[in-house]
Amino acid sequence: GFDRAISAMDTLDDTDSGARLPGDAAMGDDGQPENFDLQQLRRMWQNEKYAPEVLPFAERAVLNVSEMIEFATDGLDEDRSAADADPNDPSFVMRCADLERVKYVLRDYLRIRLWKITQWPQHYLESSNVVLLSDAERTFLKEYWHQKRRFFREQTSFGVATRQEELG
Numbered sequence: 001g002f003d004r005a006i007s008a009m010d011t012l013d014d015t016d017s018g019a020r021l022p023g024d025a026a027m028g029d030d031g032q033p034e035n036f037d038l039q040q041l042r043r044m045w046q047n048e049k050y051a052p053e054v055l056p057f058a059e060r061a062v063l064n065v066s067e068m069i070e071f072a073t074d075g076l077d078e079d080r081s082a083a084d085a086d087p088n089d090p091s092f093v094m095r096c097a098d099l100e101r102v103k104y105v106l107r108d109y110l111r112i113r114l115w116k117i118t119q120w121p122q123h124y125l126e127s128s129n130v131v132l133l134s135d136a137e138r139t140f141l142k143e144y145w146h147q148k149r150r151f152f153r154e155q156t157s158f159g160v161a162t163r164q165e166e167l168g
Contacts, residue, residue, distance in 0.1 A: 037064040038102065045109040054116045054124065057134040058109075065106055072099050113137065121145045 040061040048055055076099060079085055079092060086092070117124050117137060124130060124141055133141065 035068070037061045037068070041065050041109065042105060045105050045112075048109055048112050054113055054129070054132050056132050057113070057137065059134060062106065062109075062134075065102065069099065069103055069106070072102075114140065117141050118144060121148065 037060070040058060044055070044058040044061065072095070076092075076096060080087070113133075114137070117133070117140070121141055121144055124133060125145060130138060130141075
């Protein structure tokens, strides 16, 4: 179980025939399992990074990879706490590095999306664009825009009140 999940994280290749269903693991050219969700997340991350606007959210891939990360983290924690565990074991170190690499891709994918949303909040509040966002991103955007509007309203009110005091 755990070793298969970590092994599935080993490759983030773009070599996908498209014949597999999300979540399926198949054997790659090097004999290691490949995970479709990791491949899809990597593609979405690269596309999101270079696209000028937010692309449709890859919800299934994000959820599946998040679950895989949680499972792999639990397994690594168990291995780390074992009495005879060697923290310098090459297999353990490589699994940790692979896990960190996958976590980075997921975090960066989400960070890029949030950056785009905060740069043009009104654009993504439009009904034609809000469908591109996840539920959490929609909630974040509404709260962000509410706080930004409140800030500008308070700054405007403060500026007007200060100017009236100077004149009066």
